[in-house]
Amino acid sequence: MLxxxxxxxxxxxxxxxxxxxxxxxxxxxxxxxxxxxxxxxTLLRTVSGLAPVRSGEIRFDGxxxxxxxxxxxxxxxxxxxxxxRRVFPGLTVAENLILGTTPWRRWGQSYxxxxxxxxxxxxxxxxxxxxxxxxxxxxxxxxxxxxxxLMARPRMLLLDEPSLGLAPRLAEEVYxxxxxxxxxxxxxxxxxxxxxxxxxxADRGYVLENGRIxxxxxxxxxxxxxxxxxxxxGR
Amino acid sequence: xxxxxxxxxxxxxxxxxYALAAIGFVIVYAATGVVNFAxxxxxxxxxxxxxxxxxxxxxxxGLGYGAALAAMALFGVLFFVLVYxxxxxxxVVTIIIGTVAIGIVMQNAVLLSFGSxxxxxxxxxxxxxxxxxxAMITAHAVMVVAVTALLIGLIWLLxxxxxxxxxxxxxxxxxxxxxxxxxxxNRLLALSWVLAAMLAGIAGLLLGPMWFADVNMGDPxxxxxxxxxxxxxxxxxxxxxxxxxxxGLAELLGASYVSSAYKDLIAFGAMILFLLVRxxxxxxxxxxxxx
Ligand SMILES: Nc1ncnc2c1ncn2[C@@H]1O[C@H](COP(=O)(O)OP(=O)(O)O)[C@@H](O)[C@H]1O
Ligand SMILES: [Mg+2]
Numbered sequence: 390m391l392x393x394x395x396x397x398x399x400x401x402x403x404x405x406x407x408x409x410x411x412x413x414x415x416x417x418x419x420x421x422x423x424x425x426x427x428x429x430x431t432l433l434r435t436v437s438g439l440a441p442v443r444s445g446e447i448r449f450d451g452x453x454x455x456x457x458x459x460x461x462x463x464x465x466x467x468x469x470x471x472x473x474r475r476v477f478p479g480l481t482v483a484e485n486l487i488l489g490t491t492p493w494r495r496w497g498q499s500y501x502x503x504x505x506x507x508x509x510x511x512x513x514x515x516x517x518x519x520x521x522x523x524x525x526x527x528x529x530x531x532x533x534x535x536x537x538x539l540m541a542r543p544r545m546l547l548l549d550e551p552s553l554g555l556a557p558r559l560a561e562e563v564y565x566x567x568x569x570x571x572x573x574x575x576x577x578x579x580x581x582x583x584x585x586x587x588x589x590x591a592d593r594g595y596v597l598e599n600g601r602i603x604x605x606x607x608x609x610x611x612x613x614x615x616x617x618x619x620x621x622x623g624r
Numbered sequence: 625x626x627x628x629x630x631x632x633x634x635x636x637x638x639x640x641x642y643a644l645a646a647i648g649f650v651i652v653y654a655a656t657g658v659v660n661f662a663x664x665x666x667x668x669x670x671x672x673x674x675x676x677x678x679x680x681x682x683x684x685x686g687l688g689y690g691a692a693l694a695a696m697a698l699f700g701v702l703f704f705v706l707v708y709x710x711x712x713x714x715x716v717v718t719i720i721i722g723t724v725a726i727g728i729v730m731q732n733a734v735l736l737s738f739g740s741x742x743x744x745x746x747x748x749x750x751x752x753x754x755x756x757x758x759a760m761i762t763a764h765a766v767m768v769v770a771v772t773a774l775l776i777g778l779i780w781l782l783x784x785x786x787x788x789x790x791x792x793x794x795x796x797x798x799x800x801x802x803x804x805x806x807x808x809x810n811r812l813l814a815l816s817w818v819l820a821a822m823l824a825g826i827a828g829l830l831l832g833p834m835w836f837a838d839v840n841m842g843d844p845x846x847x848x849x850x851x852x853x854x855x856x857x858x859x860x861x862x863x864x865x866x867x868x869x870x871x872g873l874a875e876l877l878g879a880s881y882v883s884s885a886y887k888d889l890i891a892f893g894a895m896i897l898f899l900l901v902r903x904x905x906x907x908x909x910x911x912x913x914x915x
Binding site: 437438439458459460463464468469471475476477478479480484487488489491492494537541 | 787790791793794797798800801802803804805806807808809
């Protein structure tokens with residue numbers, strides 16, 4: 390469904406992704422793990438159209454995305470849950486979620502069923518629907534950010550460190566929900582520093598170091614891989 | 625007592641005009657971070673759009689208002705395309721200086737087109753007086769307050785009850801996240817300039833019959849609208865409204881009960897006091913809390 394080929398991305402002179410290639414098949418959950426500064430966020434920003442490609446290509450459903458704007462990519466079905474959640478602080482939970490429907494909703498079309506589905510997945514959001522974004526806890530904000538992306542009726546979800554800054558129990562809860570979303574058939578690319586959580590939900594994984602893929606394989610194999618265990622699992 | 629009531633109604637009417645100018649100013653600031661120093665000239669242009677269509681163009685009032693507001697909407701689009709878009713990647717200070725320069729250009733353009741002789745803009749309620757508690761009040765002043773109240777209601781509905789307005793607030797809070805939602809960011813930013821220009825236009829059409837229309841009227845309005853937003857809270861819509869009304873009341877009551885030479889002292893004194901003691905204003909967040 391998603392394929393990046395020989396992707397080179399740079400900030401000015403500073404090349405961050407050095408000819409990176411990955412692919413995600415329809416229905417798959419793929420984890421891309423790497424240390425801070427490896428280029429994970431840059432990759433997702435490039436896929437969703439927030440950062441420009443220097444060379445190489447990204448295809449979605451076989452179609453090159455080229456220079457298509459972020460606004461157009463989300464209409465194609467690519468929903469990006471950005472690093473740091475980025476919920477709208479001065480908008481209520483309900484307003485944040487309603488904005489998620491922008492890509493498909495025309496005047497007067499109902500989103501009630503979508504809202505119910507998100508509230509069933511994250512009951513805490515239902516309780517807090519009138520509360521402003523900034524007043525939520527980190528875990529609730531992460532749920533809101535994911536819920537907002539689901540409101541777009543995406544075909545693929547890009548998740549940037551959904552466990553970032555969350556207490557371990559909350560991070561596990563968020564990943565439990567991600568597992569449910571994946572089980573429902575949505576294609577997911579999740580980037581993480583938290584290797585344990587990400588490889589537990591993923592079918593396949595990539596290891597990113599300094600903008601290069603150094604290892605790829607089935608998630609189960611990566612969990613057993615000596616190099617991964619030493620570098621990222623601390624045992 | 626009758627005097628006091630009359631002053632209060634007229635003060636509220638003048639304050640309503642300041643509030644409208646301040647609301648437009650705040651909408652643009654919240655959406656784009658630009659402090660629009662041409663905001664006063666926007667109001668002046670609104671008055672002269674009315675002069676052009678109604679006093680000189682001899683259009684009937686209703687049609688003239690419509691045409692003047694359409695011209696102001698177009699001006700908002702032009703300002704967005706010709707001033708904001710080319711400058712938006714520059715430091716905010718550059719954009720601000722740009723708005724100062726454009727304000728001067730606007731003033732001179734109006735001076736060239738209309739001359740320095742002041743005009744009078746008619747009101748649909750010219751010559752009608754109302755008696756309230758023994759005070760004689762112009763129906764126009766009451767209309768100004770009523771129209772402003774109605775507009776504030778509509779603006780609230782737009783920002784809090786429509787997807788369009790919620791989208792505008794989202795763009796003001798986080799442009800990048802807004803793009804990820806598929807929001808047409810540029811169109812929404814343009815809309816905030818159009819909204820500001822139209823509100824200034826309405827303010828100008830309402831103010832025209834109360835003052836004489838002259839090319840220098842923009843400067844005092846800009847100062848009052850600016851004082852209103854600082855007193856009310858920089859970036860806050862309720863603050864712009866409360867601040868505008870306060871400044872208008874202070875101006876007329878001050879002129880009458882203190883001295884017309886010092887009529888602006890209360891408003892600007894209050895502004896300086898707020899800057900010193902409570903820079904976030906009555907309703908505002910502290911500016912550094914923004915974003
Ligand atoms: N906006 C930016 N401008 C310049 N350099 C950046 C920018 N964002 C990230 N970088 C650099 O790109 C590299 C990769 O960053 P990032 O993609 O955020 O990594 P990760 O998400 O894996 O922590 C880092 O060296 C970082 O300093
Ligand atoms: Mg990152």
